[in-house]
Amino acid sequence: MSSVKEVAERAGVSPATVSRVINNDPTVKPETRRKVQQIIELINYKPNQFAKNLRKQASKIIVMVLPTMNNPFFAGIARGAQAATYKNGYHIITGTTEFNKWQLDAYINLLRTNLADGIIFVSLHASKDVLGDVFNKYPVVLCNEYFEDLEVPCVTIDNHKAGYDAARELTSRGKKNIAYVTGTRKSSSGAGRLNGYKQALSEAGIDYNPHLVVKAKSVLEQIKDAINGIKEKGLEIDAILTNSDLQASYILKGIKDRTIFLPPDISLISFDGTFVSEITNPSLTTVAQPMYELGYKSVEMLIQKLQNKNHIQENVVHLPHQLIIRET
Amino acid sequence: MSSVKEVAERAGVSPATVSRVINNDPTVKPETRRKVQQIIELINYKPNQFAKNLRKQASKIIVMVLPTMNNPFFAGIARGAQAATYKNGYHIITGTTEFNKWQLDAYINLLRTNLADGIIFVSLHASKDVLGDVFNKYPVVLCNEYFEDLEVPCVTIDNHKAGYDAARELTSRGKKNIAYVTGTRKSSSGAGRLNGYKQALSEAGIDYNPHLVVKAKSVLEQIKDAINGIKEKGLEIDAILTNSDLQASYILKGIKDRTIFLPPDISLISFDGTFVSEITNPSLTTVAQPMYELGYKSVEMLIQKLQNKNHIQENVVHLPHQLIIRET
DNA sequence: CTGAAAGCGCTTACAG
DNA sequence: CTGAAAGCGCTTACAG
Numbered sequence: 071m072s073s074v075k076e077v078a079e080r081a082g083v084s085p086a087t088v089s090r091v092i093n094n095d096p097t098v099k100p101e102t103r104r105k106v107q108q109i110i111e112l113i114n115y116k117p118n119q120f121a122k123n124l125r126k127q128a129s130k131i132i133v134m135v136l137p138t139m140n141n142p143f144f145a146g147i148a149r150g151a152q153a154a155t156y157k158n159g160y161h162i163i164t165g166t167t168e169f170n171k172w173q174l175d176a177y178i179n180l181l182r183t184n185l186a187d188g189i190i191f192v193s194l195h196a197s198k199d200v201l202g203d204v205f206n207k208y209p210v211v212l213c214n215e216y217f218e219d220l221e222v223p224c225v226t227i228d229n230h231k232a233g234y235d236a237a238r239e240l241t242s243r244g245k246k247n248i249a250y251v252t253g254t255r256k257s258s259s260g261a262g263r264l265n266g267y268k269q270a271l272s273e274a275g276i277d278y279n280p281h282l283v284v285k286a287k288s289v290l291e292q293i294k295d296a297i298n299g300i301k302e303k304g305l306e307i308d309a310i311l312t313n314s315d316l317q318a319s320y321i322l323k324g325i326k327d328r329t330i331f332l333p334p335d336i337s338l339i340s341f342d343g344t345f346v347s348e349i350t351n352p353s354l355t356t357v358a359q360p361m362y363e364l365g366y367k368s369v370e371m372l373i374q375k376l377q378n379k380n381h382i383q384e385n386v387v388h389l390p391h392q393l394i395i396r397e398t
Numbered sequence: 399m400s401s402v403k404e405v406a407e408r409a410g411v412s413p414a415t416v417s418r419v420i421n422n423d424p425t426v427k428p429e430t431r432r433k434v435q436q437i438i439e440l441i442n443y444k445p446n447q448f449a450k451n452l453r454k455q456a457s458k459i460i461v462m463v464l465p466t467m468n469n470p471f472f473a474g475i476a477r478g479a480q481a482a483t484y485k486n487g488y489h490i491i492t493g494t495t496e497f498n499k500w501q502l503d504a505y506i507n508l509l510r511t512n513l514a515d516g517i518i519f520v521s522l523h524a525s526k527d528v529l530g531d532v533f534n535k536y537p538v539v540l541c542n543e544y545f546e547d548l549e550v551p552c553v554t555i556d557n558h559k560a561g562y563d564a565a566r567e568l569t570s571r572g573k574k575n576i577a578y579v580t581g582t583r584k585s586s587s588g589a590g591r592l593n594g595y596k597q598a599l600s601e602a603g604i605d606y607n608p609h610l611v612v613k614a615k616s617v618l619e620q621i622k623d624a625i626n627g628i629k630e631k632g633l634e635i636d637a638i639l640t641n642s643d644l645q646a647s648y649i650l651k652g653i654k655d656r657t658i659f660l661p662p663d664i665s666l667i668s669f670d671g672t673f674v675s676e677i678t679n680p681s682l683t684t685v686a687q688p689m690y691e692l693g694y695k696s697v698e699m700l701i702q703k704l705q706n707k708n709h710i711q712e713n714v715v716h717l718p719h720q721l722i723i724r725e726t
Numbered sequence: 727c728t729g730a731a732a733g734c735g736c737t738t739a740c741a742g
Numbered sequence: 743c744t745g746a747a748a749g750c751g752c753t754t755a756c757a758g
Binding site: 114116117118119120121123124129138139140142145146148149152156161162163164165166168173176179180182183184185316319320322323326345346348349350351353 | 444445446447448449451452457466467468470473474476477480484489490491492493494496501504507508510511512513644647648650651654673674676677678679681
């Protein structure tokens with residue numbers, strides 16, 4: 071392993087000067103710089119990151135915690151995040167909790183041990199009690215979900231408008247009984263979308279019926295029960311809004327299997343706009359989210375925060391979504 | 399930020415002793431240990447990883463490079479890898495190349511700068527010339543694809559047998575004209591599967607026809623052209639074998655769109671066994687790979703290598719695959 | 727424009 | 743069983 075010392079000796083300068091060359095200190099005489107750079111290339115010297123980090127008290131590593139990689143929506147966010155970290159000379163450790171509480175703690179420890187400079191929580195569903203402390207102590211950016219009265223920066227779509235756009239499309243098709251399959255957990259995105267849904271109904275002169283709003287995880291079993299539960303109450307369904315492409319794909323599956331009792335040509339709109347919405351049969355009408363950009367922007371905001379660049383002005387950044395009409 | 403020094407002062411011992419407690423040195427007197435541990439908890443002390451790494455010349459960080467996260471097959475591998483690193487007290491930086499050559503170099507730099515201890519390449523398609531150097535200098539494990547005469551450990555399924563099992567299923571259905579859509583790049587997995595396919599044909603008394611084997615990326619356009627290309631040569635197709643669930647899903651799409659001219663009930667078998675094979679309509683018969691285990695085992699082997707535990711005996715580890723019969 | 731020196735926060739061989 | 747000291751490989755205020 072070569073070191074500044076070795077480069078210094080070979081170049082006939084001090085380690086300090088080598089360091090200055092590496093860090094583009096403008097006070098170095100051009101000739102000296104050239105000499106040092108030559109040696110660096112000659113012996114293919116790369117500075118030891120740990121020594122650097124230890125000295126600088128910063129690692130240029132950030133952490134991104136996602137619920138899972140199994141949903142291509144999150145994979146898309148991770149991709150964007152990766153691109154942004156790379157572009158800014160940072161590194162990223164992406165991890166998933168797979169819905170385990172303990173996993174979350176493991177990632178936070180990366181901050182506590184100084185391994186990482188900051189953290190991005192994607193679609194975090196956790197109580198403020200647990201995390202308020204983390205928000206106070208470390209640089210944090212949220213993606214998709216925000217916490218009401220905490221001043222943590224957040225990148226998301228305008229969920230109210232997204233919910234509105236989706237429901238509006240259905241009411242404009244003349245649908246009156248629009249079931250809405252949400253996620254199982256309370257969330258800012260869920261609340262926003264629900265309000266948008268209600269607004270669209272109201273504008274179409276349709277009464278809001280809470281029995282049409284049901285919760286389910288992205289598991290065939292739960293989705294089936296949730297939807298059939300509505301019908302068992304004697305309610306009609308002539309359209310469905312669903313929380314994710316994945317959920318929607320299971321609904322189509324259930325309809326085809328005849329475990330969900332709905333017509334195969336039912337109006338169905340989902341959220342996300344992943345490739346899943348293209349490969350189902352029929353293909354899904356979906357509210358596409360800018361996954362890549364969500365990840366990219368989250369990283370940019372975190373880095374901005376790390377570099378204390380003029381105190382981030384906007385706390386919540388809304389990225390545009392887009393309703394894509396396909397076959398459902 | 400608290401440090402060993404602070405803990406030492408508060409506990410009335412030397413920094414060395416604190417370090418010994420942290421590292422479970424058995425020579426510490428139980429009483430001393432207790433005293434120190436109390437202080438550690440009291441002030442919630444966490445050792446600075448960089449200082450530790452610098453001193454130990456190891457980071458317990460490994461890198462996993464995947465082609466993309468957009469294919470759930472790779473997401474599954476990443477999940478398994480994550481679990482294994484966590485279990486072993488390591489951290490993992492997973493990154494994707496998205497098929498860019500330059501990205502690869504960025505990940506290798508993590509080794510050069512000592513940020514990471516070792517690297518896992520998943521489905522790596524690169525020439526030995528480029529990477530032989532990396533293989534020699536740093537601890538490397540390969541996943542899915544191996545390089546013939548390099549002694550780099552590799553975790554994969556038995557692709558020959560997998561290709562055989564898939565093709566065998568088709569010949570046993572009485573199919574005679576089995577098209578095979580492979581990936582676009584030369585690969586050890588591709589070669590293995592092709593040989594298995596040939597063996598199954600031969601056992602069924604069917605002549606191997608190279609015109610039935612076509613290359614395509616996981617893009618509708620290419621797959622369409624590849625398959626229609628066969629038909630334009632005047633060849634019949636009564637079954638298809640395809641490289642991935644994703645590719646297969648596009649084939650179904652094309653058939654339904656009538657841009658691929660095949661009957662909707664054609665026999666179709668794909669590889670991977672991701673959730674995609676469940677949500678297509680019809681659902682896919684697929685050769686399921688143990689994604690999670692592939693990732694998990696790759697990490698285990700790398701860590702074994704890092705710890706020099708009795709020189710890894712087996713160089714290539716084959717994990718079991720499973721043919722899952724669904725609707726195609 | 728450059729160098730000598732101190733220090734980032736750990737661990738470990740050595741001495742006792 | 744424990745401490746003093748050296749050192750991992752950098753960077754930076756200070757002095758010249």
